[in-house]
Amino acid sequence: WLRRTTHYLSIVVVAVNSTLLTINAGDYIFYTDWAWTSFVVFSISQSTMLVVGAIYYMLFTGVPGTATYYATIMTIYTWVAKGAWFALGYPYDFIVVPVWIPSAMLLDLSYWATRRNKHAAILIGGTLVGMSLPVFNMINLLLVKDPLEMAFKYPRPTLPPYMTPIEPQVGKFYNCPVALGAGAGAVLSVPIAALGAKLNTW
Secondary structure, eight states, rough: HHHHHHHHHHHHHHHHHHHHHHHHOOSSSGGGGTTTHHHHHHHHHHHHHHHHHHHHHHHOOTTHHHHHHHHHHHHHHHHHHHHHHHHHHHHGGGGEEEOOOHHHHHHHHHHHHTHHHHHHIIIIIHHHHHHHHHHHHHHHHHHHHHHHHHHHHSOOOOOOOGGSOOOOOOHHOOOHHHHHHHHHHHHHHHHHHHHHHHHHOO
16 A cells, blocks of 8 residues: 555656646746737747656656646646636636647547557657647637737736837737747657656656
């Protein structure tokens, strides 16, 4: 029972560490007042760190499905943050919860379909995450009601002055570089995930 308990405790520790890894990789959440500007940074950092954390987690457990579990933890964490801002009096749409789960499911699928081959999971799964995560989150952000009004009516008190919008520029907000985010995320996910897997084997 001690070995089993230690194993489960280790899984929890890995999950927490992976979550912290992703949270600290730049913007892990979409605040409506700066969502489109942080989209590329989010796409690169989150697709990369989702793959690194999920591969690290999957290789530790050896079980397909752990990437989705890991993405679910991230989603719950973000919903808690959304609730905290809502409790402070900000509108419901002030925070947009990012979409991690479908991309993590693709990573799990590639790990399962390649018979738990870690190299195939890194190459195929990393590319799928890097290409899909920006697209899913672009659709997610397009569903937000009136982001410009939200940006000017409810600016964050912690937002630096240089990041505060001065005047509405609709073209700037909606002309979003999806291809740049998807391409950069796909390219960077694979080598960094490979490095993470290599460090994990050490």
